[in-house]
Every structure is written in structure tokens, then in C-alpha cells.
Amino acid sequence: MERPDQLRMDAKRNVVVAMLFVGLLFFILGFVTWLNGSLVPFLKIVCGLNNFQALWVTFAFYIAYTVMALPSAAVLRRTGYKKGMTLGLGVMGAGALLFIPAAQSARYELFLVALFTLASGMTLMQTAINPYIVCIGPRESAAMRISIMGLFNKGAGVVVPLVFASLMLADIDSFSHTALEALDPAARDAMRAGLSQRLVFPYACMAGLLFAIMAFIHFSSLRDIPPETDAGTVADGKHPAAVRSGVLQFPQLVLGSLALFAYVGVEVIAGDTIGLYGHELAVANFGVLTSYTMMCMVIGYLIGVVAIPRYLSQQRALLLSAVAGILLTIGVALGSSVDQDVSRLLVGWLGVPLVPDSVMYLALLGLANAMVWPAIWPLALQGLGRHTASGSAILVMAISGGALLPLVYGHLADLGGSRSAYWMMLPCYALILWYAAHGHTLRRWGGARDGGA
Template sequence: MSTSSASSQKSYLIPTIIIGVLFFVFGFITWINSTLIPYLQTACELTAAQAILVTFASYIAYVVMAIPSSWVLKFTGFKNGMILGLAIMAIGALVFIPASHSRTFGVFLTGLFVMGIGMALLQTAVNPYITILGPIDSAAKRISVMGICNKGAGAIAPLIMGAVLLNGLEAYAPEKLRSLTVTAKNQLLDQLAGKIITPYIIIAVAFILLAIAIYFSSLPDIKNEEQTNPDHVSKDRKSIFKYPYLWLGVLTIFLYVGVEVMAGDTIQLYGYKGLHIPIEIVKHYTTFTMLGMLAGYLLGIVLIPKYISQAKALKFAAILGIILSFGVIYAPGSYSILCLALLGFANAPMWPAIWPLTIDGLGKYLKLGSAFLIMGIGGGAILPWVWAKLGETSIGFQNAFWLLVPCYAFILFFATIGNKVGKTTGKTINGTGKATTR
């Protein structure tokens, strides 16, 4: 290895570690929601459709903030944008203090929405950053590491937060609360709501410390795609609307995030309310989904792109998603849960493939295109809520998972045809088979 090559790799090491920590943060905060749903349903006395608004508040922030995030980044740059995003997330975490004291679900949702705004800003900066940071031919390794950081945090978060928030939740079951006086019931639920204060103070402090670390770090700023990858060929078109594959990719991201959240965040609610499995058991289910995703990422490190391209991996993953969806719908009890958790494995290659196939060749529209993709994360707000509303009807929660099938079918369409619609040929990110991750 030449001295210049070794020096170059070293210069990318620290930024990659910093971005890896941010992806860990994304994963931890994102998959806390699976624990918050049953916790807040009990503490705030909610229906399933109301409780699922936890995911709605978190993910709808991406729709609201994605485009403004691209404008903010034009002024702040990537590095300062990350610091600002972390500061906003810290404020959102602190909103949980008054939310807990008042036990008002709307205030909890406000805190989640504010944190989501910070996450949207961070995501808009970090996703293209890790794709174009460093040599493009080594992007796959960086991306796989990001996925492991993200889903590793997703596996840990429900275990930690479940132990803090869900232990003893059976004592707050509606049938037990009905036997108490109003005063006694409120005192008991206030005690339950108070459990959340300390964890979110710790989370807020962690955000602030990470922002300070980034401020004093050597993380380089990246102005545009061409600056980092001069060999990337793209002929800018007159409008971003002249890239049809971009808009198909945005819809694909919308559907993918929706099914990912359904596999990870609704699995506890489905087990507890749909299949009547004790909370002490279901609180671990999201971890199983995340472990499936981790296995998918590790397999991707071995197979992609040496043995299989990202596009083919996306195709096979979509087919597996359809098959497992039928398992969720038709399999009995715990087998249905198993199929839902295994969707984590099927979902693992999807974001890493959809993202580069979509931003490929956008040139000067890279930041704006990335913002639209981040907006697509709003699928995590809409689809789980639709599932919960359907589940509360006569069809039941299990049959409501029919929602998964058309979503995976469209992802399969994008993998085979959609990503090529209106795309020019040339030396592009797509040709390398590289990607990014959420």
C-alpha cells in the first residue's frame, strides 16, 4: 500500500467513525418507538390506532422537514447541519419531562415530532455524506458498517427501554385499572408515566455531548457530489422533475420504510393486542426483527457486490418480503410473529439499494433529490397507522397485514424496471453497486 493511499484511508477513518455513531443514534431513537407504543397506550389510556401515532409523529416530521433541511444545509454545510440536528433532538427529548408530568399524549407527540425534525436534518446530511465520503469503490464497506451500527442500536434499544418502561406493565392492565377509584388510577398511571423522565434526560445529554464532539472533530464538509467524485458522470437536466426514476425511488422509499416500521414497531402491539401474548414476552420482539436485519447486513458484506449486485439483492429481498407477508397473514400465532420478525432479514438490503439507484446521476440536484428521498421516510408514519386502523375493524390485526403485499410488489417493480426509467448510461454510482442506509 502506498503512503498516499494509507494517508487517504486514515483521513476517512475518523469521519466514518463519527457517521457510524450518528447511525447508531438513528437506530436507537427510531426503534425506541416500538416500546413507546404499548407504554404510552397504557400510561395515556389510548386505543391501538391512537398509540400508533407515536410512529406517525416521528416519521411525519421527515415529510415536513426534508425540503427545508436541504435549504438549511446550503447555508450551514453538512457538519454544522449535523450539530444543529442534534441540538433540536435534545430539545425534543427534554419535552418528555413536561409530557410525563402532565401525562398528556399530545405533548409526548410534540416531543417526538421535534426529535423527528432533528432526525430529518441529520438524515438529509448524513445519507448522501456516507455515500460520497471517500473513494466510491469502497463505499459498500462503509455502508455495511453503517447498517450494522444502525440495526445493532435497534436491537439494543427495545431491550434497554423495555426493561425500564415495560416491566410490570401487566399491573396497569385496563381491567385492573377499572377496579380502582379515579384518584387511585391516576396516581398509578402518573407513577408509570414518571418512568420515562430519566431515560430521556440521559438521551438529551448524549445528543448534546455528541454535538460538541462533532464541533471539535476533523469531520470535513462536502459541498456537492462532483467535488468528491469528479469521475461521476451526470448531465444535469433543466428540472428535477425530468428524472422519473427519482420519483419512483421516492415512492419506493415511502413503501419500504412503511413495511420496515410495520415489521419493527408494530410487532409488539400485534403480539400484545392482536395475539394476546404477555407483554413480558412481546417486549423482546422488535429485537428479533433487528437481529434479522443485522443478519441481512452481514450477509450483504459477504455477497455484495462481489457475488451479487445491489439491484439483484433488492429484487430477491422484495420476493422474500412477499413470501413472508403471506406467512404473517396465514400462519398461526407465534409462527405469524416469526414471519413478521424475519421481514427484518428481507428488509435489510432494501434501503442500501434503493438510495443509490435513486440518487444516481442527479448531479447538481443531489441534495434536493436526497431531501425528497428523506421525505419518503414519511411512509413510516402513514402505513403503520393504516394497519392499526384496519386492525381495529372486523378484519383484525393479522388480516390487516395484507397491506404488506402490494408494498413489496412495488419494490420488486422498482428493482427490475423502475430504477431504469429515464436514466442515462455512464459511469455512475449505480454501476458500482454501492449504497447507503438508514
């Protein structure tokens, strides 16, 4: 018979192994997600778009989370978490393959279909791996585990723009608006078609890699986790409609999904519009500016891994993140678009190319945003029991904030300028601040609070 200390060691080893597998999946999600930050200005050039039109990239990508979240939860109830992960990888591979005909035709609508398909597979993955990482260990350290996963996710976000810039953005200056307008229509279309063709090889490689990892996960030793149950209830065999109506009784979940909606919107704005804003300011390295935001997020996740829960509670981390977001948003809107003092002070000693202060404040929002996602998930899922899988689907649906809020930003930018449009992020951070201070403690509609919060 095994000793208790041996059992504890085996349990810890199982958690570590599971986190390594899931960390690989988070890296893949980050790689595909943060490719959009470079893809937006790229497709703006290829397809001749304005800001609003270019940000339909984020709409097509993130709206899949709303459309496919509940179907994904239904799939997981039948397949379990592990098979759901493999199915998600397969759908992602199919979406990557769709980029090939889109690139060959340079038709924007085909790019949007490919992005929607890719994100549909990611929705299934997200619906599986987020509750999985919450449930494999103690709830009070869930934000720490999600922070570790965030290092994989945002680490990919640092690498992706650099890879994309080296493969896709070589001699990009020759494709500037001024250069293209100087050409006759036939020559302009030919140049844009040649630029679009650069997407074929990398997305073909991505599809092959996704299918290979799908097989790897399918045959791996990654353990599955049974659905959570409440005392005296049967584990999930209920109709999805009954489960959906059940989760809406939890204010901490519903309000948490609203906070996540606002958060994903501002996260995508900070990561995916920084290239557009840098291009407008004639920043030389605009194609890699998403890496600046992602590096700040990686630093934020490292802080979370070290500090939570030892020095900082999940609720306090969320509170501080919201306050930092408000202050940095003011910096983006009011900071200099010429001076480079902030980046010189923070990263100049690293030899990193300097950027205007307002651009650097936008990148620093990555630091403020880093702890929001890992803090909201455990707070919102607290006490859901057998509703955890469906609650996860509701939270995944909130990722649609990344579809809608960047479109609002793009419209405001076209009307009144890119920098003034960033003011729209203030109410988003205010909502997150309220959820951190009060909303997460509500346990019944009408005001009852969690006495332990």
C-alpha cells in the same frame, strides 16, 4: 512528494475515520428511532389508547421527515454536512427535553410534539449523513458502506427494547387493560401517571448525551464534503425552488422515493407493531419483540457488508429483498398464532424466548428489509450530480411512509384484526420489486433506460 500508494492509504484512512464518526450518528438515530417500538404499547397503556390512536406515535415521528426535509436541504446548502449534523443533534436534544413535561403531565399531545421535534433534528441528520456516506467512496460500493452504517443503526434497535423493558416495563402486567378497568377512575389515573413518570429520567439522560455528542462532532476532525457539481455548472447557489423542480426530471429518483415510502412503511410496521401484536396474543415478552426484528435486520446488514458488491449487486440485493418480503408477509397473515415451530427451529437453540410462528415471520421481515434502504439510495441518486443534496431531501421525505402506512395498519387492525391487516404490506413489496427490476433503470420520463443497468 508522497507516493501514489501512500496517497491511497491516506484516502482509505480518511474514509475509515469518517465512517466511524458517521457510524456513531447512525447508532444515535437507531437508538431514538427504534425506541418507538417499545414506546407505542407503553403509551397505549399510559394514555388509554386504541391501536389507531397509539400509532399516532409513528405518525408524529415520521411525518417530520416530510415537513422538514426540504428546509433541511436548504440548511445544508448554507452550512455544509458537518455543521448540519451538529445542528441536527441540538434539535434532537431539545426534543428529548420536551419529553420531561410530557411525562409529568401524561398528556398524549405533548408526547407527540416532543416526538415531532426529536424527529425534526433527525431529519436534518439524515439529509446530511446519507449522501455523505454515499459520496466519501466509490459509488459501486455505496450500498456496502450504508450496510455498515445499518449495523450501527439496527444494532441500537436490538439494545433499545431491552433497555426500555428493564427500565419501563417492570411489573407491566399490573397495568394490563383488565387490571386497570378493575380500578376506580381516580386510582386508574394515578397508576397511569406513575407509569408515565418513568420516562423522565431516561429522556433527561438522552438530552444530555445528545448535547455532549453535538459538541464532540463540532470540535472533531470529521472532514466536510463540497456539493457535487455537473461539468460547466456552478455548485449550488441556486434558489431552492429551482433545485426542487430540477430533481423531478429524474425518474430513478422519483420512483426510488416511492419505493422508499413503501419500504419505510413496512419496516416501521414490522418493527413498531410487533409489540402490539404480541401483546394481543398474550406473548409474555411483548415489550422486547422489536429486538427480534432488529436482530434479523442486523443479520441482513452483515450479509450486505460481506456480499455487496463482491457477490451481489445492489440491484439484485433489492430484488431478492422484495421477493423475501412478499413470502414472509404471506407467512405473517397465514402462519399459526399459537404454534412456535419456526422460532424453535431458528432461535430456540440460543435460549431465546419462543414466539408464535406468525410473530416470528413478522420479525424475519427485518431480514428482508435490511438491504432495501442501502440499495435504493445509490440507485436513486445515480447521475444526479449537483442535484444530489436536493435528491437526498426528496428521498428523506419518503420516510413519511413510516407516518402514514402504520396508521392505515392501525385502522385496519381495529376494524378486522391485527393479523389480517398485515396483508396491506403485499402491494408495498410489489412496488419495491418493480423498482428493483425496472424502475431504477429509467433515466427520462417516457421510458428511456440506463443502458448500463
